[in-house]
Amino acid sequence: MENTALKTTNITKYFHDPVTIPVLKNISLEVKKGEFVSIVGKSGCGKSTLLYVLSTMDRDYEGELEINGVKVTGQSLNNLAAIRNESIGFVFQFHYLLPDFSCLKNVMIPGLKLGKFSPKEVEERAYEKLKMFGVEELALKKANKLSGGQQQRVAIARALINDPAIIMGDEPTGNLDSRNTGIVFDLFQKLSHEYGQTLITVTHDEDFAQRSDRIIEMADGEITNHGHK
Numbered sequence: 257m258e259n260t261a262l263k264t265t266n267i268t269k270y271f272h273d274p275v276t277i278p279v280l281k282n283i284s285l286e287v288k289k290g291e292f293v294s295i296v297g298k299s300g301c302g303k304s305t306l307l308y309v310l311s312t313m314d315r316d317y318e319g320e321l322e323i324n325g326v327k328v329t330g331q332s333l334n335n336l337a338a339i340r341n342e343s344i345g346f347v348f349q350f351h352y353l354l355p356d357f358s359c360l361k362n363v364m365i366p367g368l369k370l371g372k373f374s375p376k377e378v379e380e381r382a383y384e385k386l387k388m389f390g391v392e393e394l395a396l397k398k399a400n401k402l403s404g405g406q407q408q409r410v411a412i413a414r415a416l417i418n419d420p421a422i423i424m425g426d427e428p429t430g431n432l433d434s435r436n437t438g439i440v441f442d443l444f445q446k447l448s449h450e451y452g453q454t455l456i457t458v459t460h461d462e463d464f465a466q467r468s469d470r471i472i473e474m475a476d477g478e479i480t481n482h483g484h485k
């Protein structure tokens with residue numbers, strides 16, 4: 257469907273450690289363009305594993321994954337990297353900024369790598385994103401000189417540099433206090449409701465999940481509630 261950002265059909269995944277255990281069982285889900293979805297469930301139920309499959313970083317699964325109407329399952333590593341760089345922005349619990357680089361440079365790197373925009377445009381866009389997150393005055397500071405909340409805002413700006421259609425977050429507020437969690441939530445909501453970007457976040461934060469558009473509940477490798485109202 258045209259308004260579908262991401263769709264999975266019967267995704268099943270096993271870990272072999274040392275015995276074979278299914279970690280994802282027949283996951284079929286659909287996320288619409290512009291939707292802000294939270295994935296919740298007890299520790300160990302498979303949330304992060306699912307997110308890695310959805311992000312195309314993990315190819316070792318059965319079933320099918322479609323992103324923006326394109327079947328990505330079975331595509332070559334090069335194609336997957338291209339799809340990922342173009343369409344997906346990733347925010348982790350730990351920001352993984354390069355500590356000795358300026359915030360501006362950190363945000364610019366994925367933009368320079370993709371090459372969709374000229375270096376000058378990438379720099380302008382990086383400033384724009386930092387401004388959107390209220391951290392533009394920190395642009396030239398080294399990333400390791402910032403507070404945790406500021407670093408996470410820079411990391412989110414970095415995830416947005418190529419205007420990805422889908423933003424995925426694995427505990428994006430897991431390391432933040434409630435004030436910064438609120439800031440990040442509001443920004444995510446703005447991206448989805450005002451800019452039409454699709455947000456898929458794994459979270460343990462009940463309040464964060466409750467405020468998102470839809471909560472997908474997982475238990476023991478399965479989706480137990482799709483959260484459709």
Ligand SMILES: Nc1ncnc2c1ncn2[C@@H]1O[C@H](COP(=O)(O)OP(=O)(O)OP(=O)(O)O)[C@@H](O)[C@H]1O
Pocket residue numbers: 271272273279297298299300301302303304305306
């Ligand atoms: N590389 C691996 N090899 C074997 N088992 C793994 C591997 N990675 C994760 N697991 C197991 O798979 C299951 C799902 O892990 P996953 O990290 O997806 O859970 P989660 O729901 O994200 O948990 P948390 O909320 O604690 O982050 C767990 O039982 C975990 O121990």
